[in-house]
Amino acid sequence: MTAVPQAPVATDRPAHRDGNVLRWLGAYASSMIGDNVYYIALSWAAVQAGTPSQAGLVMAVSAVPRALLMLGGGVVADRFGPRKVVIGSDAVRCVAVLAVAALLFTASPGLWPLALLAIVFGAVDAVFMPAVGALPARVTSRGQLARVQGMRGLAIRLANVVGAPIGGLCVALGGAAAAFGLAGMLIAVSVPLLVSVRMKDLPADDEVAQRTPWRDLRDGLGYIRRHPVLAPLIVAIALGDLGFVGPLNVGLTLLADQRGWGASGMGWVLAGFGAGAGAAGMLLTVRGRLPHAGRVSALAILAGALAIGSLAYVPTVAAAVGVALLIGLLAGLSGALCGALLQTQADPAYLGRVSSVSGIVSLGLAPLSMPLTAAAIGWWGTGPVFVTSAVVCGLGGVLALSVAPLRRAELPK
Structure with a gap:
């Protein structure tokens, strides 16, 4: 499992026709579907x-x-290689979930094993997510990274659409224990697929053993801070996420309740968003590359921010679905382009640390805006809070347009 199959010399074969990329994508999709089933359970x-x-x-x-x-986790991914880290992480998650499934089948232990499982998942995710972010550059050529980001976006949409209903059905038929068992098996499917994926090795670094992890972390942060594109790009992504997560999660729920749209109306709005994001992923999968990536991603962030601000003022469910479709399209486009720029601008030796810095904002800080959004809506109402969130999101686009190296950034051909 620890031997790394060598990737062949990079060719111009499109990523969606590359068996190596498709095996990686299958592993990623299976793991993400398992994650969705796990959260339901x-x-x-x-x-x-x-x-x-x-x-x-x-x-x-x-x-x-x-x-x-x-x-x-980013340091671990760069020191030991993202492939080993992802395989090890999925193996640990699989064993932990199946152990809880077995415990629930035989007893009713209460909350403590669930809390322990959640802590284990969170700790493993801390190394899993940076490693996942560093993998695409090892499985395909630089010219295919935008297409791979589009394919990854489609896999996430598929996992969200398929995972929750499967998890709910499994809970209904066999209880939480059966759902945990299914989640563990889905995560387990990813392991042999990842073992079969060929990876491009980085040049050997003889000084790795002599450096401390703390020095690796400081070197990674310094590398990002000095980089003319990565530093403003990560800040732009952070602003976009901080302005996006609150309104499109808890904010939408409160908006649907205030307008009397009900759960079905909220479901239609979320479906519109998912369809738009899926269309953006499909566009990049088919096209493979968009010119003027820095400028296009900035404009997409700005347009998406305007759409977020307007969502609180649409009068009907149908109009909200249309706006959500536009938000999903623009957010999916800007997210995939920003992800591709991170992949192509960063030195592969630093990709784990770059992904961890980007991920800590998106997955660690941005979710904290949800309770703040709920409290703010209780004080001031949906309209002002959605507009404020839109302004925060739009600042990311303004920053991307203001920094010349980021504005002029291109994806490789």
Whole structure:
């Protein structure tokens, strides 16, 4: 499992026709579907075993180790190689989920194993996510990275659409234990697929053993800070996420409740967003590359920010679905282009650390805006809060247009 198959010399073969990329994508999709089933099983089991507040605590506890350890996870991915880290992470997650499934089949242990599982998942995610971000550059050529980001976006949409219903059906038929078992098996499928993926090795670094992890972390942060494109790009991504996560999660729920759209109306709006994001992923998968990537991503962030601000003022569900479709298209486009720029601008030896810095904002800090968004809507209403969030998001686009190296950044042909 630790031997690294050598990738062949890079060719111009499109990523969606490359068996090596497709095996990686299959592993990623299977793992993400397993994650969705896992979260359904965890939430249901927590609600059944405790009070609603206790269940909420169990669901949130994984965010703590993820936020605290993710910078270190980037160092681990770069020191040991993202392939080994992803395979090891999926193996640990699989064993942990199946162990809890077996425990629930035989007993009713209460909340403690669920909380422990959530903590383990969060800690493993702290190394898994930076490694996942560093993998695409090792499985394909630089010219195919935008297409790979589009394919990755489609895999995420598929996991969200398929995983939740499968998890709910499994809970209904066999309870949380059966759902945990299914999640573990789906995650397990990714391991042999990842073992078969060929990777491009980086040049040997004889000084790795002599450097401390702390020095690697400082070197990575210094590399990002000095880079003319990566530093402003990560800030732009952070602003976009901070302005996006609150309104499109808790904010949408409160908006649907205030307007009387109900759960079905909210579901249609979310479906519109998912369809737009899927269309953006499909566009990049087919095209493979868009010219003027820096400028296009900045304009997409600005246009998406305007759409977010207007969502609170649309009068009907149909209009909200249309706006959500536009938000999904623009957010999917800007997200994929920003991800491709991160992949192509960063030295592959630093990609784990670059991904960890980007991920700690998106996955660690941005979710913290959700309770703040809910509280702010209670004080000032949906309109002002959505507009404020749109301004924060739009600042990312303004920054991207203002910094010349980022504005002129291009994807390789």
